[in-house]
Amino acid sequence: MGMKFALNVVLGLALFVIIGVKLLGLHYLFGVIIPYTAVTLFFLGFIYKVFMWARSAVPFRIPTTTGQQRSFPWIKPSKIDSPYTKWGVVGRMALEVLVFRSLFRNTKMLKREGKITYHWEKWLWLAALAFHYAFIIIFIRHLRFFADPVPGFVQFLEKADSFFEMALPGLLITDVIVVAAATYLLIRRIIIPQVKYVSLPADYFALFLILALVLTGITMRYLWRVDVVKIKELTMGLATFHPVVPKGLSVIFYLHLFFVSTLFAYFPFSKLMHMPGVFLSPTRNLPNNNRMVRHVNPWDYPVKVHTYEDYEEEFREKMVEAGIPVEKPLDKPVEQQEE
């Protein structure tokens, strides 16, 4: 639900920038105030949200065990999928965060010819992985606008990224990948009936916003060339807290900057928080060593129980008759009672 709505919101945001910059000339608002506000919101929101999660207790140690437990020396335990040491957990989390281990397990169920069958389905995993890696490289590449001189690793990354330049001058492979992957994620959301059915406007919004952000960036690089020196003047001003707005920056840059700002501001209040969230997930970040090391529930409280004494009190006679030992003998022996 809400795909059109989400698209309209993104288009509305674009219109807002065009009016603001072109008609009203609010360069300082869009060049300085909004970016600062967005980054502030990002950090405050991000910290708040993570703090709220961290504040919630972890009463039980409940990893989802996806491999053999550690029991006997002659049975090989699964050190990563059923980790029982700290390093095992680190390994599990690393695989989860770096290569999306769980998503890699994905299969596709089909009902046909009177059977249920399961099939290879790694496209979601592949697209998700490609998208995230391309995005992070692009993000790091942008550090060149916020540091002078540009750090070595940023230059290196950009060089590696332009490896395919021989095919097309100036082509950065991550630009291609991020658009392709985000488009795939959008298309699958629309054409897979179940995924479409569970989608919310927010799911489309995140994709449209990122696509808009990326596409304006690409436009600036390949089609509608902008004055990079002026842009760096602005970004360095922001980075050093001496904001200046150079004249003559084109509207496409303001669009790009505004989409970035929107993403920053929106991030902590959205599903995009899955990024820090995955680190805190108790089904993944806890060891499967429950019977070896006791886990303590911080809010444990006393509960009402039915003690053995209560139990014997009710059944003592029947127990004695059946020859089951009791703590407290009957007042009179069974035989006498029967008399």
Add this chain to the structure above:
Amino acid sequence: MAKLPKSDELFQSIDHTPPEKWWMDLPVELKPGRFCYPAKPKNLEAVGFPFAREWKPTDEDWKLPPNWREIFLEGVRERLERFRTFRLFMDICVRCGACADKCHFFIGSGDPKNMPVLRAELLRSIYRKYFTTSGKFLGRTAGARELTEEVFKELWYYFFQCTECRRCSVFCPYGIDTAEITIIGRELINLLGCNIDWIMGPVANCYRTGNHLGIQPHAFKDMIEFFCDEIEEVTGVRPEPSFNRKGAEILFVTPSGDVFADPGTYTCMGYLMLFHELGLDYTWSTYASEGGNFGFFTSHEMAKRLHYKIYAEAERLGVKYIIGGECGHMWRLIHQYLATWWKPPESLEVPVSPITGTKFEHAKSTKMIHVVEFTADLIRNGKLKLDPSRNDNLVVTFHDSCNVARGMGMFEEPRYVLRHVCNNFVDMPPETIREQTFCCGSGSGLNTDEYMDMRMRGGLPRANAVKHVHEKHGVNMLCAICAIDRAVLPPLMDYWVPGVDVTGLHELVGNALIMTGEKKRTTNLRGEPLPGMEDVEDEDL
């Protein structure tokens, strides 16, 4: 009870295409065979649960207390603080849909609200409305909705259409565990006295008599002794178990289903034979006469209350450690919850097998081991005389029980034992076993007759995999180490894969076990002739 359609008709009728209307606009429709009878007031009162009353799910008016919404929302607030899982899982789902076709109930019903993602959204929408700013102001656009009686009924219906099997959480990139959401959802439902009787009856029984079935001490002893008669008849050897005996080395706790219903009873005979043959210094308890815990299907607190008796009894009897029988959710609780709920008594020691001397280091804190671990260690050390050919009439496959698989990680031990007690063992396809195993469709307290339609649907993926090995390898026996499995898989097999029977692992152990002083065996524990003994039995008669 609704009449079941024929299995092929039911299969044909499953449609995974979502409906035209968006889920928030689709009012809940309580379909017969897909929900359970409500809890009787007396069963709620027995454990002091609130709002005990007569009501029917099909009634318009569920007689909720006037401030039910406040109670529910306060319950949500409290649990957001108590469970990081809950708060996190409410926030971080991206609705990628990887979980959608992983749920046995979705596969079997096609109902979109059975997709784990949507089952969680049912509650997430409430969370957004009352606990997030965007939800408060943007409402539906932000995926939020009001908590109405209609919505509460929907939550009730769908949280009793999840067996807490955790299969979806294996595939979720963030480890979102629907079991956790269902557990908390059911706690919230419980605050308003709307549990089901198939859960509350056993809870009330268990609290008073120590076991789900309400078996009183003398009857419990009778039943076990009846098994000893049966064993004597088959083997000529009579086990002499003890009850509530102080000073025993080991306390044995198993689900009461093993004492009560076929084919679990044969598994129970298997334990008795094994322990007798070893001369194990162990005792049963009529008080700690239940390893399972239906309290877990009401609330964490009730589960803790019911599991009290295990350590309490171990301490009272002065045993050194505890062995637990074959059971699914019992083992999730023992492995992941017991020692957190109740501190292991000082009097217990790290389990050591008196036969092999093996120290069970992996249970050094909880001091409780699985009987399958115990037996696997015996076999490994060559301490059992076994004749697996006695099970040669069987081609066995193994059903990993959800809780043992995804809440414990015990995969190899049962397979190791199986390979030594029978000659024909084949596994089902990899995407249907081990950590990817499918639920029996009736777990988490949903194994009742009035729920049969949903049970057969939920059990379809499991049955479908059994059918595959049945046709390909001639599998005729499904082995499971869970009491609920043993109770619910037989009707599931009859429905989807006739010709496949169900057994516990220790039934096969009991059959294969060569006991000291036994007579020539002609039948198995079920009284069926052993392979090659079909004629011998006739002569004896």
